[in-house]
Amino acid sequence: MSDSASPEERLAKLRFLERVQLNQLAQTRRWIDAAEERAAEHARRRPPPPPPDWCVQYGMGGRAARPAMVHTAECWIPGAASMDAVSREQAIEALTRGGVPPCVLCRPERELGVLD
Structure with missing residues (x-):
């Protein structure tokens, strides 16, 4: 200007x-x-993302509590509302180093090839 x-x-x-x-x-x-x-x-x-292959269930107290069990995605345990999807590596880590037990019904350790 x-x-x-x-x-x-x-x-x-x-x-x-x-x-x-x-x-x-x-x-x-x-x-x-x-x-x-x-x-x-x-x-x-x-399309929605595919369902996870592995889940970690939490005990009383929800996600603030220690993980209670590792499951395959196909497993359905009544009352297991507090579950998080995890990767294969995270599921193996939880079972081997995290001390989280596998579900006795779906037996994720068999599919993962650990704790045989």
Whole structure:
């Protein structure tokens, strides 16, 4: 902007610039909204992740308590609501170094090849 412009002209130019930038910001926000909607739609169409192969059950006190048992994902024990999915490596770690016993029904140690 020219320094020779009067204060009124300078202010008018700045207000015009502000309107242009606000319009650009509004357009950018519309593009973001549309992109978020497309991403959400894409996420809804994606199939759910496969069920875990291994689970760790927690005793009384839930996840704050020490792990109580390692299970295969197919095992279903009544009342075992506090369970977390774990990787194969985590299940082996829990059985071998963590001192967590295997389930006597589903026998995860057999599939994992430990504690034979």
